[in-house]
Amino acid sequence: MPELPEVEFAKRKLGRWAIGRRIERARVDPKGRYVFRPARPAQVERALAGERFEKVERVGKNLLITLAGSGRKGVLSHLGMTGKWARRAASEPAPRFSRLRLELDDGSALHYCDSRLFGRFRLVPGARFEELPEVRALGPDPLDEGIDPRRLAAQLARRRVAVKPTLMDQRILAGVGNIQASEALWRAKIDPRRRADRVTLAEARRIAKGVLDTIRATLRAQGDGDEITYVEEPGGGNPFSVYGRKGEPCRRCRKGRIERVVQAGRSTYFCPACQSR
DNA sequence: ACCCGTGTTCGCTG
DNA sequence: TCAGCGAACACGGG
Numbered sequence: 001m002p003e004l005p006e007v008e009f010a011k012r013k014l015g016r017w018a019i020g021r022r023i024e025r026a027r028v029d030p031k032g033r034y035v036f037r038p039a040r041p042a043q044v045e046r047a048l049a050g051e052r053f054e055k056v057e058r059v060g061k062n063l064l065i066t067l068a069g070s071g072r073k074g075v076l077s078h079l080g081m082t083g084k085w086a087r088r089a090a091s092e093p094a095p096r097f098s099r100l101r102l103e104l105d106d107g108s109a110l111h112y113c114d115s116r117l118f119g120r121f122r123l124v125p126g127a128r129f130e131e132l133p134e135v136r137a138l139g140p141d142p143l144d145e146g147i148d149p150r151r152l153a154a155q156l157a158r159r160r161v162a163v164k165p166t167l168m169d170q171r172i173l174a175g176v177g178n179i180q181a182s183e184a185l186w187r188a189k190i191d192p193r194r195r196a197d198r199v200t201l202a203e204a205r206r207i208a209k210g211v212l213d214t215i216r217a218t219l220r221a222q223g224d225g226d227e228i229t230y231v232e233e234p235g236g237g238n239p240f241s242v243y244g245r246k247g248e249p250c251r252r253c254r255k256g257r258i259e260r261v262v263q264a265g266r267s268t269y270f271c272p273a274c275q276s277r
Numbered sequence: 278a279c280c281c282g283t284g285t286t287c288g289c290t291g
Numbered sequence: 292t293c294a295g296c297g298a299a300c301a302c303g304g305g
Contacts, residue, residue: 003283034301061284081284082302097303116302118284134285161295170285179283243283265297267282280305287299 002079004061004175005218008143010085011058014065014110017087018053021104023067025049032099034117035083047073047123048102059129060138060174066127074127076135080118086111138174142211147173153204156196163199164192165264167207176211179243180218182269184210186242186252191277192268193261242269250274 002010026048028041036044051067058064063077077083086095090109094101100112100121112121129135139155140147152172159166167173167181176184185192187210190203199207221239238244241251246260246269256273 006283031301078284081282115304116282116284116300118300118302120285159294168284177283264295266284282302282304285300287297289296289298291294 002061002083003177003180003218004058004141004143005180005215005222007058007061007063007079007175008215008219009222010079011056011063013087014063014085015056017108017110018104019056020053021106021108022052023048023050023102024105025101025103027101027103029099029101031117032112032114035099035112035114035119035121039123044100044121044123048075059135059141060170061177062135062138064127064129064135072127074124074129076120076122076124076129076132077112078120080114080116080120082116083112083114083119086113138170139172141174142176142215147208147211149201149205149208152208153199153201156199156204159196161196162192162263163190163194163196163207164268165266166196167211168266173211175215178266178268179240180211180214182243183214183218183240186210186270186275187213189275191272191275192263192270194277242271245269 026045028036028044033041051069051073054068055066056063061078065075065077067073088109088111090103090107095111095113097113097115098111099114102110104110155172156163156166164181164185167176168178182192184207188206218239242258245258248258250256250258250271250273253271253274256271258269259272261268
């Protein structure tokens with residue numbers, strides 16, 4: 001269920017665990033075939049064995065992993081709804097829903113875990129990620145490129161649907177998902193049901209700030225541990241201001257109660273009292 | 278049994 | 292070409 005902050009967290013962890021390490025063995029769980037297609041499990045195992053981790057980057061919700069062996073290989077890892085990377089000792093049992101196990105040369109094993117199998121793991125010849133259509137289509141990444149309010153305002157002005165689903169369009173801002181969109185609009189004090197083309201430049205500035213602030217806050221809330229716990233999982237409190245808080249009083253104005261509506265098939269949370277229509 | 282889900286993509290319409 | 296929509300993908304958890 002990862003959005004930009006969770007993927008950034010995964011990038012940092014993966015970098016710390018794996019850069020400079022060599023993959024001694026790779027094993028794909030049979031169910032993992034959904035994640036790795038069109039490559040077949042045996043192909044993936046063969047391609048990864050013997051490679052060394054050189055670099056781990058992130059663009060939007062995508063992890064870009066560069067492996068170096070004889071030449072360069074890339075892996076694009078998208079976590080989908082339920083993907084996670086975890087680290088165990090090689091002697092430990094695999095965590096639940098492990099779909100790929102990478103034994104490294106330091107006695108550790110990295111696991112790609114994914115219960116719902118919406119994640120994607122693609123081999124990218126030559127690690128030429130920039131050539132992939134799905135990477136080219138992405139808008140600016142808020143964390144490393146910032147957000148240009150004028151550009152954002154111009155993009156919103158071309159859309160007649162509600163601003164919240166529009167913010168989740170990866171061509172506008174790469175990495176903003178369902179939670180971050182709700183949170184950002186709450187911070188910007190704008191009703192998520194507002195038509196995108198009715199957002200002013202001044203409001204676009206607030207949205208830009210809201211997106212960056214919520215991303216940073218979510219990142220901070222992940223803390224320093226090794227494991228990610230998503231909301232509603234045991235052990236994870238809810239670090240958000242409106243998401244998942246239907247019926248609770250607004251933490252800012254104390255007047256409204258948080259409402260939940262469905263937009264473009266996704267739940268949206270907002271305060272009807274302090275987010276203006 | 279039934280509903281829900283922090284995501285993307287495809288097929289379709291206008 | 293593009294905006295917009297609904298379904299599909301595959302599965303666990305409540």
